[in-house]
Amino acid sequence: MPTVTKISKQKKIADRYNIFLDESYSFSVTEDILIKYNLRKGLHLSENEIEKITEHESFHRSYIQAIHFLSYRMRSKREIETYLQKKEVAPDVIEEIVNRLEREKHINDLEFANSFVRDRINHSSKGPRLIVNELKDKGVAVEIAKEAVKQYGYDQQVETALKWAEKQMKRKSSHSYNKQIEQLKLKLTQKGYQNDVIHQVITEVTPPLDKQEELAALKKQADKLYNRYKKRYSGYELKMKLKASLYQRGFQGELINEYVADLDD
Structure with a gap:
């Protein structure tokens, strides 16, 4: 039966000990395991006892790793399981560790x-x-x-979404008034807000239409479109192509007609 012939404290890890059986290094344990199994020089260990100690040590080491992982912030049960899987901990040991962490209220x-x-x-x-x-x-x-x-109540959602939307509306844009509102609605939807919150925010954040700013935005886009389309279209067809593209960009019919009418001048 193997005999413990030497126990030495590791230099790099303060509470860890190397166990030598029959003058040869066999395994290492934490101080807790050392005390629990009363490991000492001259102790005889059967193969079953050695296996039990090393299994307990492996569990304890993985458990401490999980505790360390939790020390940075709270974790979900899945996050703990994934972390231990990456550490190549056996599935049954992971289950046992997670159950213990739940019992001890480390994870909930x-x-x-x-x-x-x-x-x-x-x-x-x-x-x-x-x-x-x-x-x-x-x-x-x-x-x-x-x-x-x-x-996350309704009023707080509106307050948060409104602050974000106000910043968005302060940004300069070459898009039409309607297009800017459409884009804002889409972004709020993508950020996870419900329609009632979005409607409230749009109502509060949207300024009245500034006709001069809208006309300037239209002219900027329409001039680019005109220079592109005039190479392929002319006359009535050119005007209809321009109108269709500007409508798609959210500009109002009155302003579109003003721009197209000026092309005849």
């Missing part, structure tokens, strides 16, 4: 989701649908994600 997907939503509310302009999708990507169940996002 509802608490994680609630914290995640609060962070997004305070540090992003994302809407609830996008936040729910982010939680789903992290392995959080849909029902838990939807429960957590309830804390």
